[in-house]
Every structure is written in C-alpha cells, then in structure tokens.
Amino acid sequence: ADMVRQLKAIIQSLPPQCRLVFQLVKEEDMRYKEVAAVLNLSVFTVRNQLAIAIRKIGEAMPSYLLPQGIINDKFSRS
Amino acid sequence: MSEEQFWLLVSLKLSGEATPEELALLDSEISQSPEKRFKADLLVQIWLEKEKSVQLYEKDNYNRHLQRLSNHLADPQLRYEVGETGSIAVRRRSTFLKWGIGIAAAVAIVFVILFAVTTKDNLYKTSTSKNVVSTKRGSKSRIQLPDGSIVFLNADSRIVYDENFSGVLREVTLFGEAYFDVAQDKNHPFVIHAGGLDIKVLGTTFNVRSYADEKNTETCLITGAVEITIRNNSDKKIILKPNEKLLVKNSISPSSGNTGAVTYEEEEPMMILSKIQFHSSDSSSVIETQWTRNTLAFEGERLEDVARKIERWYDVRVVIADESLKNNTYSGIFEDETLSQVIRALQLTGGFKYSIDKKEVIIKK
Numbered sequence: 001a002d003m004v005r006q007l008k009a010i011i012q013s014l015p016p017q018c019r020l021v022f023q024l025v026k027e028e029d030m031r032y033k034e035v036a037a038v039l040n041l042s043v044f045t046v047r048n049q050l051a052i053a054i055r056k057i058g059e060a061m062p063s064y065l066l067p068q069g070i071i072n073d074k075f076s077r078s
Numbered sequence: 079m080s081e082e083q084f085w086l087l088v089s090l091k092l093s094g095e096a097t098p099e100e101l102a103l104l105d106s107e108i109s110q111s112p113e114k115r116f117k118a119d120l121l122v123q124i125w126l127e128k129e130k131s132v133q134l135y136e137k138d139n140y141n142r143h144l145q146r147l148s149n150h151l152a153d154p155q156l157r158y159e160v161g162e163t164g165s166i167a168v169r170r171r172s173t174f175l176k177w178g179i180g181i182a183a184a185v186a187i188v189f190v191i192l193f194a195v196t197t198k199d200n201l202y203k204t205s206t207s208k209n210v211v212s213t214k215r216g217s218k219s220r221i222q223l224p225d226g227s228i229v230f231l232n233a234d235s236r237i238v239y240d241e242n243f244s245g246v247l248r249e250v251t252l253f254g255e256a257y258f259d260v261a262q263d264k265n266h267p268f269v270i271h272a273g274g275l276d277i278k279v280l281g282t283t284f285n286v287r288s289y290a291d292e293k294n295t296e297t298c299l300i301t302g303a304v305e306i307t308i309r310n311n312s313d314k315k316i317i318l319k320p321n322e323k324l325l326v327k328n329s330i331s332p333s334s335g336n337t338g339a340v341t342y343e344e345e346e347p348m349m350i351l352s353k354i355q356f357h358s359s360d361s362s363s364v365i366e367t368q369w370t371r372n373t374l375a376f377e378g379e380r381l382e383d384v385a386r387k388i389e390r391w392y393d394v395r396v397v398i399a400d401e402s403l404k405n406n407t408y409s410g411i412f413e414d415e416t417l418s419q420v421i422r423a424l425q426l427t428g429g430f431k432y433s434i435d436k437k438e439v440i441i442k443k
Contacts, residue, residue, distance in 0.1 A: 007124060016320055016321070020302070020303065020319065020320060023302060024280065024303065025093050026092075026125060027262055027264070028264055028280055029264060031093075031094075031095065032093065032095050038280075038303060038305075038317055039303075039317075039319060047086075047089075047090070047095070048086075050089045050093060051082075051085055051086040051089040051090075053089070054085050054088055054089035054092065054121060055081070055082070055085035055089075057121065057124065058085060058088065058117050058120065058121050061120055061124070
C-alpha cells in the first residue's frame with residue numbers, strides 16, 4: 001500500500017505528456033501507433049516518452065525497497 | 079549499454095512493442111547483471127499489478143464471482159512467466175493454442191453457471207431501472223456510481239444512469255454541470271450524453287457543463303483523455319488532452335423539438351477548442367472546477383453569465399436592470415462567502431449599484 005502511494009506520487013510528478021502516454025499504454029492497453037494517433041505525436045515520441053516514464057519509475061523505486069531485504073532474498077548467491 | 083538504452087528496452091518489453099532482437103538484447107543484459115535483472119523484475123511487477131481498489135459490480139457475491147470469471151476471459155494477454163534461462167517473459171496478444179483452450183473452458187464454465195441460474199432476475203432484466211439524481215439551485219451533491227466512479231454534481235443539475243451499469247457501455251446522461259472521476263474499466267467504456275455530445279472516457283477526471291439555458295456545452299479535461307462525438311455528426315470526433323477545453327454550441331433543432339440536437343449556424347463557430355486557464359502552475363486551481371471545492375469562481379466573464387452562476391449558487395434571482403451593464407466582464411474567486419459579500423466585492427470593481435431583497439438581487443446603474 002505504501003509502495004502504491006509512492007508509485008502514484010512518481011506518476012503524478014511525470015511531465016504531463018509523459019504521464020499521459022504511460023497511462024494510455026499501461027491502463028488502456030493501447031499500442032504505440034494508437035497512442036500516437038490519439039495524441040497526434042509520432043510513434044517515435046510515444047516510444048521515448050514511455051521509456052522516460054519507465055526509467056523514472058525504475059530509478060525511484062528500488063531505493064524504497066532496499067530496507068526490506070528483497071535484494072538479499074533474490075541474490076543470496078554471490 | 080547506457081542506462082537510457084536499458085530502460086528503453088524494458089519499456090518496449092512491457093508494452094509488447096519489442097522486436098525479437100530487442101528482447102534478446104535485454105535478456106543478455108539482465109543475465110549479465112543481477113542488479114539489472116532485479117530492476118526489470120520490479121518494473122514487470124509494477125506493470126502487471128492491477129488496481130484492486132476499484133471494485134466493479136458491488137452487488138452480491140454471485141455477481142462478483144461472475145465478474146471475476148469474465149475478467150479472466152477478457153484479461154489482456156500479459157503473462158508473467160519464467161523461461162528456461164531464467165529470463166522473464168512478458169508476452170502480449172499471444173495466440174498460443176493453450177490460451178485458446180483455456181478461454182474455451184472458461185467460457186463453457188460461464189455458460190454452465192448462466193444456465194443454472196436463469197431464474198435470477200439480475201441477469202435477464204430487459205428494462206433496467208434507472209437512477210436519477212438531481213440537485214436544486216443552491217446545492218451540490220456527491221454521488222458514487224455502481225462502478226465506483228465519483229460524480230460531483232453542481233447546482234441545478236441532473237444525472238441519469240442505469241442502476242447496475244449492466245450493459246457493454248457504462249452510460250450516463252447529464253443535464254447541468256458535473257465533475258467526473260471515472261473508475262478504470264477498459265472493458266466497459268464510460269460514455270456521457272450531454273447536450274448533443276457523446277463523451278467517451280479513456281480513464282480520467284474532467285468537468286462537463288451543459289445547462290439548457292446556456293449557449294454552449296463545455297467539456298474540460300483535467301487528467302487522462304476523452305473522445306467527444308457530436309451526436310448528429312458521428313464522423314466528427316475530437317480527442318481532448320489534459321488542460322484542453324471544448325465548447326460546443328447548444329441549439330434546439332426545430333424538427334426534433336428536444337434539447338441535444340446541434341445545428342450549424344453560419345455566423346458563429348460551432349466549436350471552439352481552447353486551453354484551460356490556470357491560476358498558478360498548480361492544476362488544482364483550474365477555474366472551471368473551483369465549484370467542486372465550494373469556491374465560486376469566474377474569470378473575464380460577462381456580468382450576465384456571472385449573474386447566472388450566482389443565481390444557481392445561492393438560489394436567488396438576479397436581475398440586471400440596465401442592458402449596458404450586461405457586457406462588462408468580471409473576475410473573482412469566492413470561498414465561503416455570502417451573497418451580499420460577493421455582490422459587494424463585484425460592485426467595488428464594477429461601477430453599478432445594487433439592492434438585495436430576500437432572494438432577489440437587482441443590479442442597476
């Protein structure tokens with residue numbers, strides 16, 4: 001639940017177009033081409049915007065999870 | 079490989095748009111770096127997590143069970159599985175045979191259950207009962223729809239919807255002004271009928287203003303996206319993005335005689351697409367939705383329009399005795415203030431005299 005809240009905060013802080021692309025692809029299951037048509041962007045832009053969103057989320061999250069020892073669980077072999 | 083490239087590959091995989099080469103490249107990256115694998119794992123988990131907070135079809139246990147089954151059927155073909163090499167595969171729109179068999183089995187189960195309980199009224203209601211919620215002047219209301227969507231209804235407005243939202247579409251008819259916060263459900267599009275427009279929602283929050291006694295129907299988008307179709311011109315579709323606003327003229331078509339038909343007029347534009355005005359960089363101060371925060375707000379609006387807003391807000395009658403005053407424009411934001419405070423504030427800027435007698439305000443030179 002806490003993670004959900006953190007996640008929502010990160011999504012809210014995304015630049016508007018980036019957030020919109022993220023939501024349309026994730027929640028509405030739209031393909032890049034469809035999103036590009038809806039938002040009047042190039043597929044290239046859609047692809048990059050999603051990548052930016054994923055990167056921001058990916059970079060913000062792990063620091064939250066570390067204390068819970070998930071990395072230790074997964075990587076017990078050295 | 080750069081961080082940027084890595085995340086691009088991850089995003090391509092999650093969205094199902096990655097080519098086989100890109101997938102292979104990502105796989106080799108994560109097999110070489112446990113840290114990268116962890117990050118990719120995490121994103122997959124986030125991506126696949128469904129919102130559990132919205133509960134559809136709250137009715138009884140039976141309906142919930144049925145809903146769960148049909149969710150399984152309609153599930154997007156995102157699957158989380160671990161391949162031989164330990165890589166994570168996220169496959170989308172796959173057409174594997176075993177999926178087909180799985181779906182057929184699920185469908186069969188659903189049919190069996192349907193047959194077994196044909197006596198249940200809920201399933202076979204041909205005429206579903208409609209709920210109507212209305213507000214009078216001077217009052218607002220907050221409603222929760224059967225799917226968990228929230229509607230704030232402004233004064234002097236009405237909304238009509240199916241008690242159960244049992245169709246393919248979740249449909250709502252609006253007279254007046256409402257602010258919608260629509261629950262996600264991509265399998266059942268949410269459609270609002272207002273003054274000759276059909277507004278199809280793509281997961282979002284937005285404001286619709288469609289009073290019969292006003293010239294225009296206005297839709298303001300706050301988050302997400304909506305697709306607006308004009309009822310009599312179904313080839314005209316407009317998509318709104320956040321912070322855009324669409325105004326469409328209301329006209330009553332002489333032949334049909336009911337509100338909602340939009341006719342074309344030569345002189346004035348039928349539709350205007352514009353940006354929403356902000357007070358600061360904070361989106362919670364959008365003028366058009368201040369009413370949901372119990373704040374009366376207007377910006378550069380004609381006295382005549384302001385008067386109408388005041389009439390609905392306080393449930394009073396406002397008469398502008400002098401025609402020439404009607405075109406003066408005013409801006410203001412009023413939170414928790416009385417009618418006389420508001421009128422006095424306007425007068426300070428505005429150059430008119432007024433009198434308030436119980437429920438009637440007269441504005442004159």
